[in-house]
Amino acid sequence: MTTPDPAGGRRSQRRDVSTMTSHDTGPGPVQDPDYSDLGRRVATRRRQLGLSRAEVAARAAAATGYLQYVEEHSATPSIGFLLRLADALDTTVAELIGGTAELPPGFGQAGHHPELLELSTAECRERLSSHGVGRVAVTVEGAPAVFPVNYTVVGDLVGYRTAPGSGPAAAAGHEAALEVDHIDSAFSQGWSVLVIGPAHVVTDLDESRTLEEHAYTAPWVGGGRQQWIVIRPTRITGRRIRVQASPV
Numbered sequence: 001m002t003t004p005d006p007a008g009g010r011r012s013q014r015r016d017v018s019t020m021t022s023h024d025t026g027p028g029p030v031q032d033p034d035y036s037d038l039g040r041r042v043a044t045r046r047r048q049l050g051l052s053r054a055e056v057a058a059r060a061a062a063a064t065g066y067l068q069y070v071e072e073h074s075a076t077p078s079i080g081f082l083l084r085l086a087d088a089l090d091t092t093v094a095e096l097i098g099g100t101a102e103l104p105p106g107f108g109q110a111g112h113h114p115e116l117l118e119l120s121t122a123e124c125r126e127r128l129s130s131h132g133v134g135r136v137a138v139t140v141e142g143a144p145a146v147f148p149v150n151y152t153v154v155g156d157l158v159g160y161r162t163a164p165g166s167g168p169a170a171a172a173g174h175e176a177a178l179e180v181d182h183i184d185s186a187f188s189q190g191w192s193v194l195v196i197g198p199a200h201v202v203t204d205l206d207e208s209r210t211l212e213e214h215a216y217t218a219p220w221v222g223g224g225r226q227q228w229i230v231i232r233p234t235r236i237t238g239r240r241i242r243v244q245a246s247p248v
Helices: 037-048 053-059 064-072 079-088 093-097 121-128 205-214
Strands: 114-119 131-140 143-154 157-162 175-184 189-201 227-231 235-243
Touching: 037 064, 037 093, 053 064, 053 079, 079 093, 114 121, 114 189, 121 175, 121 189, 121 235, 143 175, 143 205, 205 227
Parallel strands: none
Antiparallel strands: 114 235, 131 143, 131 175, 143 157, 157 227, 175 189, 189 227, 189 235
């Protein structure tokens, strides 16, 4: 699989991805595109402007095949090419390479013709999967508070480890809410799942052992958090924002 020179000059020993067809007789099958964050941002911005690859490549003084490679594979373009590409797409290099990653999720603009869809209980559970990072809402000293936690799903239970007396531990003995979400700023879409139910401190050794065995990771914030809090869901709801013409 070749990578044309960004300026349209000499090619490397691999073949241009734009020349591959179902009749390719080269070694091995043609693989599906391996989209990188850079490629997704480039392709999304190009579509927002209503430009073809050929038009953007001409603006950036590059080969169309190389632009396709950047969009569909994990490429490492030179800074010169990135500057020309950012200018061609009327944006900045920082936006293209994710230099805004330290900003809050969802920093991008709303997508065109978004749809707000309700997720079924099965779809919610699928997105919860077996583990992840969520936010638990509790009341601390009479005021509402939200804390990020590493959660684990075991059967119908959602549990997380914390330290006794900490903010997340305040959920025990009360109705609690845990929210999990995913934001795709490149495509201005995402989803969220809300779990609501009574929470309690795990004191049963067998239950605690089961949670430990299923835990994917220790708490990201470090040690000293060995107290398991479990939420037994009585309601699971979720919503999804989908943008037309997006890949998912």
